[in-house]
Amino acid sequence: MAVTDTNTDALTIAGKTLSSRLLLGTGGFRSLDALAGALTVSGSELVTVALRRIDPGQHGSIVDVLDTAGVQLLPNTAGCFTARDAVLTAKMAREAFETNWVKLEVIGDERTLLPDAVALLEAAEELVDDGFIVLPYTNDDPILARRLEDVGCAAVMPLGSPIGSGMGLLNTYNLRLIRERAGVPVILDAGVGTASDAALAMELGFDAVLCATAVSRAEEPETMARAIRLGVEAGRLAYRAGRIPRRLYAQASTPEEGFPEY
């Protein structure tokens, strides 16, 4: 009988094949060594960096750690509050990191860090038109996700709950709708607090999970990186295996007919 092998169950985004379905954010780690350790353990191959928070040319910095690990950089536009700023930041990141991939973030509010839907769509359209591979961080709104796909985004990245909140997946109904209707990879972004959150997203059929704070601010970042990696793998396998339907009443796992009675 066939068992899905996670090693051959690859994810493809914009023609790029990834064997790991866990994307790691680099923010919030207590030291470069802590980042390097968690990165190795996570097995992640696609890693986000905030252009506004680092100097790409600095020797001995985060960029060197990622180079050494041999992962692909996914620059993000964290800290941008307008479409204009996000587009400019994406273009600077393209120069600095020599990649046309961008995780697009346009933040609407400092306290919640929720995406600004209107500005996000505007920026996504412009960047796609300019030749970028755009992965937008979006609300858990199925219509907006669809519109982002329509303007040519290579994936959509809805939030489970606000960035850094660790509250998990708050609206699984909307997230399922997004998954059902999307024709591009769907990546759960933001809100993962622990391994079960990642597993749940994958069980819903999400293609990948991105997390940062859950790992970087854990008491033991490396241990949590491993836990979430396993959560992603477990959730993916469970999704592929096909779960049983939920029933109201019990159903004995062993058939009772034909057994001798004493």
Next chain:
Amino acid sequence: MSAQSESFDVAVVGGGPIGLACAWRAEQRGARAVVIDAGEPGAWHVAAGMLAPVSEAEFGEGDLLQLGLESAKRYAAFCAELEEPGYREVGTLVVARDRDEAEALDRLAEFRRGLGLPVERLRPSQARKLEPALAPTVRLALHIESDHSVDPRKLVAALKRKVTVYDHARATGLLLDGDRVTGVITPEGTVRADQVVIAAGVDVAKLDMPASARVPVRPVKGQVLRLRDPNGPGLVSRTIRGEQAYFVPRGDGQYILGATMEERGWDTTPTAGGVYELLRDLSELVPGIFELEIEELIAGLRPATPDNLPAIGPGTLEGLVWATGHFRNGILLTPVTADLVASVLNGEPLPDWAAPANPQRFAGVAA
């Protein structure tokens, strides 16, 4: 500078508090020491001077905590040997501004208590009794009576009176005889010494030396505001720390508000966003800061290593001793670093609790 022909037992590169204290302690043990300083103030000039190993105790950083506690223990005696070092035993309040921060603070309080550290949990009204200027909205505070402060600028001035300093002499490289360090090269000439201590902070990157002998240090920018209360002292008397900002009273109406943490290479330009965030975050804890005058706006570069621990001890070259990479803790770790370096210069091994700071851990790491 007229040092070309002079020879010393110990030459120290870097005239910040650590370099000065290392030379001072070495002289107390009978060595003839000199400090070679470029005359451009380093991270100490910007630092607030918090002596706060307990407030900063974090998950996974136990080795750093041990060093910090060792140094804090030595601070009062260290300063008693100096004239006007600006040392103040005032305690620290760590404050949460909302429910989320209160939960995070409780998690840290539990962690720190578990380590046997002195942490007192205060309800908001209890905290306001100690510091009436705290906002009515704060949700929780930790009182850490043992976390004090020092004025790094006064400390450096006091230490300078204790040692010989070649000012405005930028060390550009090390004088080598095979694998042995025999002195320091400056544009004005060489300074010969039996042993060389490097305490140059982020400037170690600019020092010419064999790549294999380096320790990896990168600059991490911090912006700081110096504020003054025209009505004199009294707004707050303890150090106030939030999740993102801290506020250190000097006791004379001056306050240090810091600090951003930015990986921006060698850039030291203050920015609107940096200042805004500091003022916003601290004003939510101490609204009265809006009445203060801005005396100075300045940014410095902390010398950070990959594991956040300093490099203290013998290097891979004979005669070379490291005292750098102190990141956010240079002022706190000054006394313990100086004592350790003085021992190492005398040929004594590092004690077990200081072994994690051994620079040899970086052997083979690209600097």
